[in-house]
Amino acid sequence: MLTKKQAKIFFLGGTLLFAIIFLGLSYDTVTNGITSHTHPDNMTEAVVLGRTLWDKNNCMGCHTLMGEGAYYAPELTKVYDRRGPDYIKTAVMFKNNGLGWGQRGRHMVEYNFTEKEADGLVAFFKWVGEMDLNGYPAPPTIK
């Protein structure tokens, strides 16, 4: 049977080896991969404004984007394709006596976004929608 020392070498050696592979792959992803999948050239000022608002308001605390976030509100990766810019602007700027946007019983937070900020969010969703996400979200398969 394995001795304690051999087990320790297995642990240290394995960790080192896989950490190096991981760092190598991460380097490639960060320097080339993400650039070629997310077309950062299209990240206009409006997109960055939208991205900042996404972060500042913790939209991810209810929604998912790229499948990441919470599961209380719709997935938004393809919301630009699905709903278009006007619908998105209506939703984020909707005033309803403090209850916010909500069509079917579930409410969003009511925000005081300016026109420019709402446009930023739209631009951000459009940019996210154009990313290459390796096929996510998958098109429906049941008709």
Added chain:
Amino acid sequence: MKYKSQKVAYYFFGLSMLLITLQIIYGFIMGFAHMGYDGLHRWIPFNTASATHKNLLVVWIISGFMGAAYYIIPEEAERELVSVKLAMLQFWTLAIVGVIAVAGFHVGWWEGRKFLEIPRPLDFLVAANVVGFILLILITLLKGKKQTSTAWVLTMGLAAAGLLYLPGMIFFDNISMDSFFRWWVVHLWVEGVWELIMGGILAFLLIKLTGVDREVIEKWLYLIVGLTFLSGILGTGHHYYFTGVPKYWLLIGGVFSSLEPLAFLGMTLFALSMYRKGNKKHPNKLAVTWTLSTAIVSFLGAGLLGLAHTLPQVNLHTHGTLITASHGHLAFWGAYGSLVFAMISYAMPQMTGRRIYDNRAGHLAFWLANIGMITMAIAFAAAGIGQVYIERLAGKDFMTAANAIKPHFFVLIIGATIFSIGVTYFIVNFIRFGLPNDEALRADDKYEALSN
């Protein structure tokens, strides 16, 4: 308890108990909101509740880990903690930063980054606090008479967890980059270095509770944490599949994350076989029960439920649905929640001298908490399967799915209620122990001397 300074652990355990209580309250707010009762929406909207729930979770677990380390390291190193004053300072600053963070979530002072919602200025305080903690532990260990493998694995796990917090503090304009490095924290914590902490604490508990030879236990420990990193580091890829990265992550993440359950299976077999081998003479039945359940339920929640959606072919459809919440609950509970409960169950009689080893409240706490949480995981999974079919496969609206799966949230609330009663019993026992005191020194030594 052998050293007076081990009593510091008590405060961290107490903070853990307070924070889990709050976490549960916010869980109920979200559970009811999913069911359609969102009466608090104007004051505590879902995103506030969710940031609070997730961060309280992380903080109570970390507070439990810190308490465990303050208890274990002096005992393993065979000396007092280098400074009890500084340890208490570290405790109070941790508690204060925690309060500020949670209060901040209620007024929109946060970042929209799941699990890492604490805003950057506070991150620096958290980091400073953790550095202080690690130094105290490390110096105690280095100055000690002995540096055991158990103590090293635990300390290295804690230090690496602190270090890995840093990549989560970098800001990126590109959301895909942000996500990439957020997983360096979240995934490499729960499926990497926290498993070192888990392995270290389990090894300590098994040495104390079973009387099996340290050399045997520590050999297992190295094997298990070896398996953890062999699979878990590249397993990070299972969060990268659909976030704007190259396709090779699908292959690498799929293959290596599928191996991750082996480390958890290792923990299960490890704990069960050490228990069988052991002398079974330790009177603290509650601690034994929680220790074994940690090893088993972590395999169910992290290993099996993780495996269920980790292949890219499956994850394409389940990614970002309530299936994930099912796994998230049972994994966090089974691996880290129960682990903290096991440590508390072991340490409290030692620190206070009161032998609450085997009482009714303690066993009720154990069964209700576990049955409740498993019920919750089943309810989330049922809701998630419904969501996948209706929303993802049939392409219906999100709210069509959400309304259809409401009944599962009723079941969730029932499970959560059972769980909460269990946790309440546990806290009642915790309070019954009273405060730690020096009369408890060397209380239980005789059981450790027994070996098979």
